[in-house]
Amino acid sequence: MKKNKKQILSAGLCLTMAVSLAGCSSGTTTETAPPETTQAQSQETAAPPETTASPNAGISGTFTGTASGMQGPVSVELTIKDGLITNAVVTEHHETAGVADVALVRIPNQIVNHQTTTLDAVTGATFASRAIMTAAENAAKEAGLDMDVLKANAYSAQPGVNQIWDTDILVVGGGGAGLSSAATAAQNGSRVILIEKSSFLGGNTMMAGGAYNTVDPQAQETAVLTEAQKNTLDSYLALDPADESLRFDQFPQWQEVLTQLQTDIRDFYETNEGKTPGADMPGFDSTALHMWHIYTGGLRQLGDGTWIASDIDLARTLTENSLETFDWLKTLGLDVTSGSEASLYTVLGAMWPRTHRFPAGTSLIDSLSEAAKAEGVEIYTETAAVSLLTDDSGKVTGAEAVQADGTKVTINTAQGVILASGGYCANAPMVKEYDNYWGDSLSDRTLTTNVGTNTGDGIVMATDIGADTTGLEISQMMPSSSPLKGTMTDGLWGDASEQIWIDASGNRFVNEYAERDVLTLASLEQENGIFYIIYAGPTDDSGVCKGVSYDEASTFGAVPSKLVENGHIWYGSTLAELAKATETSAGGAAPAFTEEALRATIETYNSYVAAQKDEDFGKEVLSGTIDLEAIEADDTVGICVSPRKASLHHTMGGVVINTEASVLDTEGNAIQGLWAAGEVTGGIHAGNRLGGNAEADIFTFGRIAGQNASAAVK
Numbered sequence: 167m168k169k170n171k172k173q174i175l176s177a178g179l180c181l182t183m184a185v186s187l188a189g190c191s192s193g194t195t196t197e198t199a200p201p202e203t204t205q206a207q208s209q210e211t212a213a214p215p216e217t218t219a220s221p222n223a224g225i226s227g228t229f230t231g232t233a234s235g236m237q238g239p240v241s242v243e244l245t246i247k248d249g250l251i252t253n254a255v256v257t258e259h260h261e262t263a264g265v266a267d268v269a270l271v272r273i274p275n276q277i278v279n280h281q282t283t284t285l286d287a288v289t290g291a292t293f294a295s296r297a298i299m300t301a302a303e304n305a306a307k308e309a310g311l312d313m314d315v316l317k318a319n320a321y322s323a324q325p326g327v328n329q330i331w332d333t334d335i336l337v338v339g340g341g342g343a344g345l346s347s348a349a350t351a352a353q354n355g356s357r358v359i360l361i362e363k364s365s366f367l368g369g370n371t372m373m374a375g376g377a378y379n380t381v382d383p384q385a386q387e388t389a390v391l392t393e394a395q396k397n398t399l400d401s402y403l404a405l406d407p408a409d410e411s412l413r414f415d416q417f418p419q420w421q422e423v424l425t426q427l428q429t430d431i432r433d434f435y436e437t438n439e440g441k442t443p444g445a446d447m448p449g450f451d452s453t454a455l456h457m458w459h460i461y462t463g464g465l466r467q468l469g470d471g472t473w474i475a476s477d478i479d480l481a482r483t484l485t486e487n488s489l490e491t492f493d494w495l496k497t498l499g500l501d502v503t504s505g506s507e508a509s510l511y512t513v514l515g516a517m518w519p520r521t522h523r524f525p526a527g528t529s530l531i532d533s534l535s536e537a538a539k540a541e542g543v544e545i546y547t548e549t550a551a552v553s554l555l556t557d558d559s560g561k562v563t564g565a566e567a568v569q570a571d572g573t574k575v576t577i578n579t580a581q582g583v584i585l586a587s588g589g590y591c592a593n594a595p596m597v598k599e600y601d602n603y604w605g606d607s608l609s610d611r612t613l614t615t616n617v618g619t620n621t622g623d624g625i626v627m628a629t630d631i632g633a634d635t636t637g638l639e640i641s642q643m644m645p646s647s648s649p650l651k652g653t654m655t656d657g658l659w660g661d662a663s664e665q666i667w668i669d670a671s672g673n674r675f676v677n678e679y680a681e682r683d684v685l686t687l688a689s690l691e692q693e694n695g696i697f698y699i700i701y702a703g704p705t706d707d708s709g710v711c712k713g714v715s716y717d718e719a720s721t722f723g724a725v726p727s728k729l730v731e732n733g734h735i736w737y738g739s740t741l742a743e744l745a746k747a748t749e750t751s752a753g754g755a756a757p758a759f760t761e762e763a764l765r766a767t768i769e770t771y772n773s774y775v776a777a778q779k780d781e782d783f784g785k786e787v788l789s790g791t792i793d794l795e796a797i798e799a800d801d802t803v804g805i806c807v808s809p810r811k812a813s814l815h816h817t818m819g820g821v822v823i824n825t826e827a828s829v830l831d832t833e834g835n836a837i838q839g840l841w842a843a844g845e846v847t848g849g850i851h852a853g854n855r856l857g858g859n860a861e862a863d864i865f866t867f868g869r870i871a872g873q874n875a876s877a878a879v880k
């Protein structure tokens with residue numbers, strides 16, 4: 167079985183590397199120090215070459231072409247003088263900030279330098295690169311240039327001289343786990359090099375929405391326990407360890423967590439005796455409750471009838487250390503709040519209001535990378551690790567890497583390697599090959615929320631030297647993704663306790679507070695897998711309702727008004743106006759809701775919130791009534807409907823680690839010199855990850871990996 171897994175993983179990696187590293191060639195190995203740059207390739211300066219007369223001679227002027235990018239139209243303006251392209255400028259784009267930055271500079275410069283629109287795509291920004299090249303090609307056609315001449319000038323970067331770098335610790339991957347482990351190891355005195363195969367730092371962390379779960383006693387003191395939340399706690403007190411659905415016969419170690427949770431709840435009730443839920447009873451949370459949610463949220467039966475559950479020691483390590491990690495992140499300059507200043511909410515699939523708002527997008531990654539650099543970490547993008555190096559004893563002593571131009575790099579380490587290379591949800595064929603949960607709901611073409619470089623490289627490298635894996639049979643799907651792109655963009659929604667999910671007839675069909683796989687399974691039963699989220703609230707400056715969305719200040723660059731303008735959501739200043747708006751297309755679907763259907767669903771949901779009891783689906787935590795009268799009477803309050811569809815989001819499985827973040831081999835022994843953190847690992851989340859636990863996971867275990875790697879003997 168292990169052999170088959172390795173073969174599958176290796177096949178997936180070879181496919182990826184064949185695409186991203188085509189044109190590699192061997193060369194003479196020379197010893198050299200790492201270059202004085204944070205990018206593997208420096209930016210070219212636009213300067214047209216001297217050429218002889220060509221068929222394009224005599225063509226001059228400024229011409230514009232447009233093509234479709236990942237997030238909208240991309241326009242390029244070419245300045246041509248006597249047949250030569252003297253300048254290329256991207257005049258319009260809507261691509262993700264950070265992700266497309268290198269492409270937006272490099273591709274136009276190379277168009278001028280090499281007089282061609284046929285170039286290498288920038289790693290991690292394939293869609294943006296191709297859009298820029300296509301737009302430039304369209305501008306060239308508009309100018310009347312001979313396209314055969316431009317195609318004949320096609321340019322591909324060539325490998326440089328092989329290099330050897332020396333350091334104490336190598337970190338593979340520049341997302342949240344990699345940056346936090348690198349910063350920690352450097353803070354503890356180790357020399358650290360971090361390599362990232364993409365042209366930008368951040369990985370999936372940059373694409374995340376900024377939700378961080380942690381038990382925060384001070385924040386709970388300022389919260390109020392709702393009646394629905396108390397009902398949920400009462401249900402936990404009533405649980406019988408003999409209940410077969412708890413699966414303690416297979417996972418007996420988790421019974422102690424239930425026992426502790428019931429003790430915590432009783433102590434809480436005793437301390438707050440006489441207080442009223444929804445009034446003066448404070449909020450409640452505990453490590454045992456968070457662990458219980460990890461257990462029940464991840465306890466799943468696979469397609470072959472076997473059950474999977476979280477590793478209790480890893481779950482405890484996460485829950486007991488996540489608040490300290492959160493506070494540590496503040497010391498790196500992140501704009502986060504905890505304690506009495508924190509405003510807790512419930513991100514989709516979190517199961518409890520313990521979610522802290524966290525910086526998202528480029529602001530988060532910029533803060534982390536600057537903190538790492540300040541500690542002396544050397545960072546190299548467009549540098550992909552391809553294999554781990556070991557000595558005769560099996561200790562990991564470094565890695566082989568290849569840069570985007572094909573240059574080979576050998577990185578020798580005195581203390582070892584930290585793998586933080588992410589999962590493989592951008593590799594749908596690999597997900598499908600391993601899947602033992604979703605079945606026919608997955609295909610080789612299932613869309614993803616992930617950056618395109620998350621293809622499982624780190625798992626392949628680790629298994630190649632004997633690392634064990636766990637949980638590869640199941641990957642999480644994000645139910646509320648863009649129907650058109652699979653990304654978490656182009657949508658609008660609120661706290662999970664406030665969300666109303668409806669089908670094409672305008673009726674609720676699921677408990678919106680449930681785990682993400684439960685939500686996904688319910689959504690997949692809808693026509694074309696598409697459902698709709700209702701959100702109402704204050705309008706923004708453009709007159710469109712605001713919600714929990716990716717606004718213009720974030721990575722994704724979409725204010726609500728733009729979402730309406732681009733046909734991604736429907737909006738109305740009244741319910742009737744909203745119903746009328748749904749007659750047009752949004753998100754790839756147009757069910758044309760009636761005002762009567764929407765009103766009936768909203769009024770019924772409002773009654774459940776008032777009674778603090780969901781008669782239809784048993785939603786555990788209810789809040790956020792939609793005041794239809796206020797919407798009708800006040801033009802500063804509006805209502806929206808956001809079409810959504812599930813896409814691949816997070817790999818539950820990966821390499822096996824212990825609580826020290828050491829990678830274990832198939833015999834359960836720690837592989838010396840190898841640590842791992844983040845989505846490249848498995849065992850923490852079992853069959854389903856709680857929303858908001860990913861960032862807590864990557865930073866907590868990233869920090870642990872950095873601490874233990876830096877403590878290793880040189």
